[in-house]
Amino acid sequence: xxxxxxxxxxxxxxxxxxxxxxxxxxxxxxxxxxxxxxxxxxxxxxxxxxxxxxxxxxxxxxxxxxxxxxxxxxxxxxxxxxxxxxxxxxxxxxxxxxxxxxxxxxxxxxxxxxxxxxxxxxxxxxxxxxxxxxxxxxxxxxxxxxxxxxxxxxxxxxxxxxxxxxxxxxxxxxxxxxxxxxxxxxxxxxxxxxxxxxxxxxxx
Numbered sequence: 001x002x003x004x005x006x007x008x009x010x011x012x013x014x015x016x017x018x019x020x021x022x023x024x025x026x027x028x029x030x031x032x033x034x035x036x037x038x039x040x041x042x043x044x045x046x047x048x049x050x051x052x053x054x055x056x057x058x059x060x061x062x063x064x065x066x067x068x069x070x071x072x073x074x075x076x077x078x079x080x081x082x083x084x085x086x087x088x089x090x091x092x093x094x095x096x097x098x099x100x101x102x103x104x105x106x107x108x109x110x111x112x113x114x115x116x117x118x119x120x121x122x123x124x125x126x127x128x129x130x131x132x133x134x135x136x137x138x139x140x141x142x143x144x145x146x147x148x149x150x151x152x153x154x155x156x157x158x159x160x161x162x163x164x165x166x167x168x169x170x171x172x173x174x175x176x177x178x179x180x181x182x183x184x185x186x187x188x189x190x191x192x193x194x195x196x197x198x199x200x201x202x203x204x
């Protein structure tokens with residue numbers, strides 16, 4: 001809706017096309033959105049946003065790894081919640097790499113810059129264009145240019161503000177916040193608990 005071209009990727013082309021149609025219908029106006037297989041979506045994108053459950057993180061990245069191009073940005077939204085191993089969604093599991101973001105970086109080619117972002121933003125808000133996304137976005141990466149690209153994308157979302165949250169290793173803290181927000185959603189019987197940073201001028 002902000003004018004970006006969006007490609008929806010899926011293991012199934014039919015599912016990707018159907019998802020793209022649903023997004024276009026939800027937008028309620030002409031938008032540039034299409035559906036492709038994961039491999040083709042990655043090969044055509046400048047910024048790849050990975051939103052699969054943590055259990056599918058490694059398999060998905062290994063499948064699309066040959067499709068990455070030099071200079072691409074990979075935004076990891078996956079969080080290692082305990083549900084991945086049959087536990088509770090209010091806790092995270094330990095990841096040998098330190099975080100899901102760092103795990104993703106260990107798999108993709110070195111020519112790809114990995115960014116952690118959007119982990120703490122409610123999907124309920126993002127999928128409903130009538131609602132303002134009243135949430136801040138913490139952006140972590142070892143590549144400053146990649147962070148700037150993602151911070152610019154955050155500006156596209158009405159109500160959201162992006163903040164440079166430092167190196168990729170800070171993903172460990174950001175991902176823990178997701179588990180806390182899930183806990184708040186459960187406690188207060190809502191679906192859109194978010195995060196606001198105070199005392200700092202908006203970075204985006």
